[in-house]
Amino acid sequence: MSPYGTDRRHHTLTVLVENKAGVLARVAGLFSRRGYNIFSLAVAPSDDERFSRITIVVDVESAPLDQIVKQLDKLIPVVSITELAPAAARVRELLLATLEAAPDTRGQIIQLVGVFEGKIIDVGPDRLTVMLAGAPTKLDDFEDLIRGYGIVELQRTGRVALPMLDRSDQRPRAGAGVTGPAHRPEKAG
Amino acid sequence: MELTGAQALIKSLEMQRVEVMFGLPGGAILPVYDPIIDSSIRHILVRHEQGAGHMAEGYAHVTGRPGVAMVTSGPGATNIVTPLADAYMDSIPLVVVTGQVATTAIGSDAFQESDITGITMGITKHNWLVTDPSDIPRVVAEAFHVATTGRPGPVLIDVPKDVAQARMDWYWPEPDDLDLPGYHPVTVGDPELVRRAASLILEAERPVIYAGGGVLKARAAEGLRELAERTGIPVVTTLMARGCFPDSHPLCLGMPGMHGNYTAVTAMQKADLLIALGSRFDDRVTGKIDAFAPGAKVVHVDIDPAEHHKVRHADVAIVGDARIVVDQLLAALDAAGLPASAQTRSAPGGSPADASEGGASLPGSEAAAFPRSRLVPWRATLSRWQERYPLVYDPADTAGGLKPQMVLETLRDATPDDTIVASGVGQHQMFASQWWRFDHPYTWVNSGGLGTMGFAVPAAIGAKVGRPDRTVWAVDGDGCFQMTAQELVTASSERVPVKIAILNNAYLGMVRQWQEMFYEERYSEVYLSPDLPDYVGWAEAMGCVGIRVESPEEVGPAIDKANAVDDRPVVIDFRTDASEKVFPMVAAGMSNDDIVVDPSLVGEGR
Numbered sequence: 001m002s003p004y005g006t007d008r009r010h011h012t013l014t015v016l017v018e019n020k021a022g023v024l025a026r027v028a029g030l031f032s033r034r035g036y037n038i039f040s041l042a043v044a045p046s047d048d049e050r051f052s053r054i055t056i057v058v059d060v061e062s063a064p065l066d067q068i069v070k071q072l073d074k075l076i077p078v079v080s081i082t083e084l085a086p087a088a089a090r091v092r093e094l095l096l097a098t099l100e101a102a103p104d105t106r107g108q109i110i111q112l113v114g115v116f117e118g119k120i121i122d123v124g125p126d127r128l129t130v131m132l133a134g135a136p137t138k139l140d141d142f143e144d145l146i147r148g149y150g151i152v153e154l155q156r157t158g159r160v161a162l163p164m165l166d167r168s169d170q171r172p173r174a175g176a177g178v179t180g181p182a183h184r185p186e187k188a189g
Numbered sequence: 190m191e192l193t194g195a196q197a198l199i200k201s202l203e204m205q206r207v208e209v210m211f212g213l214p215g216g217a218i219l220p221v222y223d224p225i226i227d228s229s230i231r232h233i234l235v236r237h238e239q240g241a242g243h244m245a246e247g248y249a250h251v252t253g254r255p256g257v258a259m260v261t262s263g264p265g266a267t268n269i270v271t272p273l274a275d276a277y278m279d280s281i282p283l284v285v286v287t288g289q290v291a292t293t294a295i296g297s298d299a300f301q302e303s304d305i306t307g308i309t310m311g312i313t314k315h316n317w318l319v320t321d322p323s324d325i326p327r328v329v330a331e332a333f334h335v336a337t338t339g340r341p342g343p344v345l346i347d348v349p350k351d352v353a354q355a356r357m358d359w360y361w362p363e364p365d366d367l368d369l370p371g372y373h374p375v376t377v378g379d380p381e382l383v384r385r386a387a388s389l390i391l392e393a394e395r396p397v398i399y400a401g402g403g404v405l406k407a408r409a410a411e412g413l414r415e416l417a418e419r420t421g422i423p424v425v426t427t428l429m430a431r432g433c434f435p436d437s438h439p440l441c442l443g444m445p446g447m448h449g450n451y452t453a454v455t456a457m458q459k460a461d462l463l464i465a466l467g468s469r470f471d472d473r474v475t476g477k478i479d480a481f482a483p484g485a486k487v488v489h490v491d492i493d494p495a496e497h498h499k500v501r502h503a504d505v506a507i508v509g510d511a512r513i514v515v516d517q518l519l520a521a522l523d524a525a526g527l528p529a530s531a532q533t534r535s536a537p538g539g540s541p542a543d544a545s546e547g548g549a550s551l552p553g554s555e556a557a558a559f560p561r562s563r564l565v566p567w568r569a570t571l572s573r574w575q576e577r578y579p580l581v582y583d584p585a586d587t588a589g590g591l592k593p594q595m596v597l598e599t600l601r602d603a604t605p606d607d608t609i610v611a612s613g614v615g616q617h618q619m620f621a622s623q624w625w626r627f628d629h630p631y632t633w634v635n636s637g638g639l640g641t642m643g644f645a646v647p648a649a650i651g652a653k654v655g656r657p658d659r660t661v662w663a664v665d666g667d668g669c670f671q672m673t674a675q676e677l678v679t680a681s682s683e684r685v686p687v688k689i690a691i692l693n694n695a696y697l698g699m700v701r702q703w704q705e706m707f708y709e710e711r712y713s714e715v716y717l718s719p720d721l722p723d724y725v726g727w728a729e730a731m732g733c734v735g736i737r738v739e740s741p742e743e744v745g746p747a748i749d750k751a752n753a754v755d756d757r758p759v760v761i762d763f764r765t766d767a768s769e770k771v772f773p774m775v776a777a778g779m780s781n782d783d784i785v786v787d788p789s790l791v792g793e794g795r
Contacts, residue, residue: 070495
């Protein structure tokens with residue numbers, strides 16, 4: 001069974017932070033210090049070089065989401081926090097896996113990767129490295145199916161997410177919380 | 190103008206109008222100590238870096254201005270970690286500058302290297318490692334801004350030696366030049382929430398104002414007094430808020446919490462509305478949280494939104510500065526028809542011109558009905574509790590030594606009304622908070638959240654440096670005194686005439702009390718000895734006047750003698766009764782309903 005399980009207890013926060021040394025340590029340190037569980041975390045530069053975006057999937061059973069967001073917001077380099085409710089977000093993740101692929105199973109693996117619209121990105125005499133990007137549940141399913149062939153190494157990136165678009169006006173949906181009053185960056189000390 | 194980074198740092202502190210800093214030099218911070226010789230800033234050379242941090246805290250406590258400390262890298266920096274943690278818990282504005290090994294050596298385990306920005310991430314509001322000398326003025330300006338605005342707190346600036354030595358073109362940043370895109374404290378309360386809070390206040394029958402340290406940080410004492418007097422609502426002042434509302438005021442219930450008085454504790458338990466101003470529902474106040482104030486609605490005013498709903502759900506949670514929100518509340522109460530004062534209350538038909546227009550627009554009889562008459566039964570109940578359960582001790586029982594309460598009462602009555610009192614942590618701290626009469630804000634300096642033993646001596650020194658016009662007494666325990674007493678050498682050499690009252694019961698008294706009550710009197714590692722060290726001899730060796738007091742009749746004369754000394758510190762070694770316990774007490778984890786009062790009061794009821 002996938003560790004992702006149901007998504008009810010996992011909320012995605014996309015956190016815009018100043019692109020300065022030590023910011024990730026501040027965020028990670030806050031989570032460990034206050035006993036909040038991080039389920040996954042991904043960091044990358046944003047489209048503005050002054051800022052990076054951290055996508056954190058938090059376990060809201062470890063602490064109320066409200067408290068996690070407010071404590072994060074107190075970190076000086078945190079510029080804004082967007083909470084993406086599972087139903088209001090497009091969430092994607094990347095998976096890389098090296099599999100045992102002896103001649104008798106290689107064809108099945110290639111077929112499976114094709115069904116999932118993944119890619120073979122490296123080929124060895126008796127191993128394959130495959131890549132799959134998609135919704136986390138799709139990656140969960142794929143991971144379950146390839147396990148039987150023998151996973152040598154597997155890595156997932158953790159989730160990144162953007163708010164779902166409102167088809168009527170192309171603006172982020174209100175439910176995504178981008179400008180929602182609950183998580184508007186009200187900084188306080 | 191070209192300056193070294195070190196010169197720019199000192200000049201930046203001058204631009205921030207820093208008048209005094211506390212510190213101790215060392216290798217990595219050496220370049221920054223050189224320009225101090227030519228600076229207007231008074232530098233106080235401490236004997237241990239922890240002392241510098243607590244002195245800066247004491248200074249900040251009584252002046253409202255940020256305390257500044259400077260130390261070297263490695264052990265200098267780690268020695269100031271405790272004051273940073275202390276200031277973080279108690280929201281004290283501090284700016285600490287640490288030396289660091291050269292940027293080229295960072296990460297190489299160089300001599301006296303420590304990752305102080307990493308170490309202090311969780312106990313500072315923010316910290317900076319400066320890697321470019323031209324960043325120094327901006328970072329200093331940012332540091333003071335962050336330390337003093339929003340919820341105040343300590344910040345740290347780590348300056349590598351080569352950055353201090355390198356040259357830069359001097360500038361001073363404009364406010365817009367600060368690079369803090371994620372920092373925008375909210376100070377003004379949401380008007381709609383303020384209106385809702387005002388209507389809860391108007392409806393309440395058993396309200397209590399729960400005033401915390403934020404009232405002092407926001408300099409809201411005057412507004413609080415107006416709010417209390419106009420509404421007739423009684424006020425409890427937490428350990429961090431002692432003095433923000435006068436103890437001698439008829440509406441003051443004193444300190445709540447684990448060692449609070451019965452009335453303050455029970456008023457909160459039985460309240461139907463708690464108006465929390467700059468307080469954070471600390472476990473030492475609430476006792477067992479599930480059983481805390483079960484019938485109370487909560488209005489929670491705090492500048493830090495993360496305090497809202499953290500411990501206790503608030504029915505109305507207002508983000509804002511306590512002073513501003515209290516003023517908003519007063520205006521909202523005006524609008525809702527609260528008479529402008531007790532005097533106008535009795536004449537609703539013919540209000541004076543200064544009465545609120547809102548009041549005139551409402552039917553006069555309704556406005557007059559609120560709220561004082563409604564609070565009469567509540568106030569009567571509180572008075573009954575105050576009479577039934579006062580703070581008590583037996584002054585006649587002197588067989589075991591001086592009663593600490595008697596020493597404090599004598600000290601209180603023999604010193605000016607606006608004396609500043611600093612304390613360490615333990616029984617003496619609780620006795621001091623209980624038995625002093627705090628009638629002025631910024632007269633009580635103590636370590637509340639972190640509970641740092643050894644706080645009193647250096648904090649008192651910092652307070653005296655900040656307020657040389659005031660009498661400053663430290664009330665200390667013998668255990669605490671031994672942790673930081675060496676700073677009296679600093680006080681003597683800098684001519685800072687603080688006075689120290691050691692309540693010497695030869696024990697780690699609060700630990701002893703817990704062992705007596707909860708560990709079957711198994712006294713494990715709490716005995717200290719009354720004579721070792723020889724406190725009088727030690728005081729004299731440090732350039733202080735030393736006095737020993739063993740009998741009750743010596744207490745007053747010794748205090749008078751100490752008060753007459755103004756050219757050096759004084760230490761009085763009061764030999765107190767080790768068996769004396771702090772009551773009332775709510776045992777850790779128990780409900781505030783299970784408050785234990787002094788055994789002499791037990792007869793009927795609790």
